[in-house]
Amino acid sequence: MASQPHDSSRHDNTLAVIRTLREQGPAARVDLGILNGISSATVTSISAELLQQGLIAELPPDTPRPSGRGRPKTLIQLAPEAACVICVKLSINELQLVVGDYSGQMQHSEHHSVATLALTPADLVALLEEKIAEVRSLALASHRRLVGICLAVQGVVASHSGTLIWSPALSFRNAALAPLLTERFGCPVLLENDANCIASVLATQPAYAGYPNLAVIMLGYGIGMSLLIDGVPFLGANGSAAEFGHSKYQPGGAQCACGKRGCVEAYAGDYALYRKAREVLELPAGDSAHPSEAQMQALTQLAMQGNPDAQRIFAEAGRALGYGMANLLALFNPDLVLVTGSGVRGYAAMQEAMQDAIDEALVSELIGPTRIVSCPWDRDMTCLGGIAITLQATDSQRLTES
Amino acid sequence: MASQPHDSSRHDNTLAVIRTLREQGPAARVDLGILNGISSATVTSISAELLQQGLIAELPPDTPRPSGRGRPKTLIQLAPEAACVICVKLSINELQLVVGDYSGQMQHSEHHSVATLALTPADLVALLEEKIAEVRSLALASHRRLVGICLAVQGVVASHSGTLIWSPALSFRNAALAPLLTERFGCPVLLENDANCIASVLATQPAYAGYPNLAVIMLGYGIGMSLLIDGVPFLGANGSAAEFGHSKYQPGGAQCACGKRGCVEAYAGDYALYRKAREVLELPAGDSAHPSEAQMQALTQLAMQGNPDAQRIFAEAGRALGYGMANLLALFNPDLVLVTGSGVRGYAAMQEAMQDAIDEALVSELIGPTRIVSCPWDRDMTCLGGIAITLQATDSQRLTES
Incomplete structure (x- = not known):
């Protein structure tokens, strides 16, 4: 009991360090501490643990700092190959599948024309399983593991239960998609509204x-x-x-x-x-x-x-x-x-x-x-948001379980 | 720095105890602990401090317990006379002034017919000052001090700045009422939307x-x-x-x-x-x-x-x-x-x-x-909400300052 508060703050601090590295790129330990209000000792301890887990890497010390003056500091960055996530965006007549690496960058994207309105629930699940399985094989060639999948859908979703309530892309309603895919792929599957994915990307932009x-x-x-x-x-x-x-x-x-x-x-x-x-x-x-x-x-x-x-x-x-x-x-x-x-x-x-x-x-x-x-439209923004949300959720889950 | 988290949790626990006593009436220390997830030792220490400050009182030990069986426990309750607040409700053609004691109960209420739409900003301030001063004299005869005033208004208010932006009861707009009254009466003055006052009462009801x-x-x-x-x-x-x-x-x-x-x-x-x-x-x-x-x-x-x-x-x-x-x-x-x-x-x-x-x-x-x-309408509900909000805000302020 006594160590509970400490563990929970360690958990939060670790997530904050990972999130900063993902949103802002390579950074020195001291800057990670300042940005997140964490002591240098804590950042050092957290980064030692992440290094050991292979989730971050140190940049060579002679790498020039992105900006600023003074003695160059060792920068750390997320290890892109440490893990990957797949984001599937379902919209009218189109399926987009994207692989995101552990640093949150898009590594692969493919678009498929699909007559979405003609799909039955079973058709949709079969199609998703087939396409995700293909992309997963591709992704696992260059990433250590698949930690999560995000299904980003236009329409109304019940995120908690993973049920797609209603989408203009589909002619059926109330499909419990996430639990089916979780079972098939053995990793967490998030169902998200496409607008929430985009908002989560925009909200991190300095502007x-x-x-x-x-x-x-x-x-x-x-x-x-x-x-x-x-x-x-x-x-x-x-x-x-x-x-x-x-x-x-x-x-x-x-x-x-x-x-x-x-x-x-x-x-x-x-x-x-x-x-x-x-x-x-x-x-x-x-x-x-x-x-x-x-x-x-x-x-x-x-x-x-x-x-x-x-x-x-x-x-x-x-x-x-x-x-x-x-x-x-x-x-x-x-x-x-x-x-x-x-x-x-x-x-x-x-x-x-x-x-x-x-x-x-x-x-x-x-x-x-x-x-x-x-705000100008970037058609990849939904998937970038889905990648970010999924990485954050799965990081949090991993830390809670460890 | 090291004691900061402890102080802040003491602050929160004290507020929780006061709030429970205000919303649920007299209670035993052990029940206050269970209801708020606080240890018995902490409740005992908090109640000792509140007793010393005269903010709570013990009920005679032979008072029958409101419900339940077993050995009667000493109940504590808020001391009604410890402090009071005044709530002024401004609506079309009516001003209601209410005194609330420290336990949150209404002790006095008066209604005045006023042609509110004919008031200038100066008229309104003069009227509020006059009526509040009268009610304050009355209230201070039976309460140790006036800790705050709440102005509950139909319309749009900017609570942070204490500015009444617009009310159907008034023919002018944008009046910084709260700062003027704070200066006149030397205590915190809150400006609240009437619906927020009512919601804060309803939200505490078990239903x-x-x-x-x-x-x-x-x-x-x-x-x-x-x-x-x-x-x-x-x-x-x-x-x-x-x-x-x-x-x-x-x-x-x-x-x-x-x-x-x-x-x-x-x-x-x-x-x-x-x-x-x-x-x-x-x-x-x-x-x-x-x-x-x-x-x-x-x-x-x-x-x-x-x-x-x-x-x-x-x-x-x-x-x-x-x-x-x-x-x-x-x-x-x-x-x-x-x-x-x-x-x-x-x-x-x-x-x-x-x-x-x-x-x-x-x-x-x-x-x-x-x-x-x-939900049936009770015309005093706005003022009861204003009393509750003001007591809670002033308790919090007092604890932060002490």
């Missing part, structure tokens, strides 16, 4: 430090959100919090992919924009209910080039988005709203109408100091 | 234990909300989170007291119900823009007695409330939504339409396990 209550809105086929409260994703009672896309703009309004009417997504999601646009514009052929990136680029180009019909459609989407944001601001009053996702390609065409709608909807006292900014 | 993410919706002239996340009121970036009443039901819809259109409050607030009703119904004369409780009772009676116009008006309000709840559920997915406030008198006439609207708005996966229940 967004100082905003503890952060909403990340993901525009795309659907519209997702992650709410970070004091830096931690807020999941709600069953993990389905932050469903911004299905908050309401217009009761009884446009048909949404969820089956209900008037959701923000039914105006500002890719499919909603394309649905409106093809009534009045010449657009590339293809699956217009699930427009591809090329189709959406073509539509966005029209708006950017000044086509009045396209501009009106994006402005209407911006207005719905603005009313949704107004509710978010009234209820949550976040420090910062970051708008990203593939649909951020059309943000410039929506922004003015969005801001006008917020001003129309809310008195300035309720808009408050919240900043709303867009 | 609502086990719901860490709790939304309390206050129906009345306006519609307020408090969001508790892991039991702690969520304030957002500038303290204006949880403004449920100004989330949107219908873009460009009914005129709201805030100056904008289409807010949930503009359909379901007392003034909105009465505004609609007087177009078609014979109702008691009076200030129909700020209907009194008697006026609202008369309107509610009509609906309860089956008047179809009155029923339709409450059903429309219920629909707006339901769409507001749908957004709350989509964004926050709380464990429990408690509906209370004086306006809960009309809840039975709104409930069916509210539930229908939620079902119309959200797929069942997003409604999830959230329970929505109403």
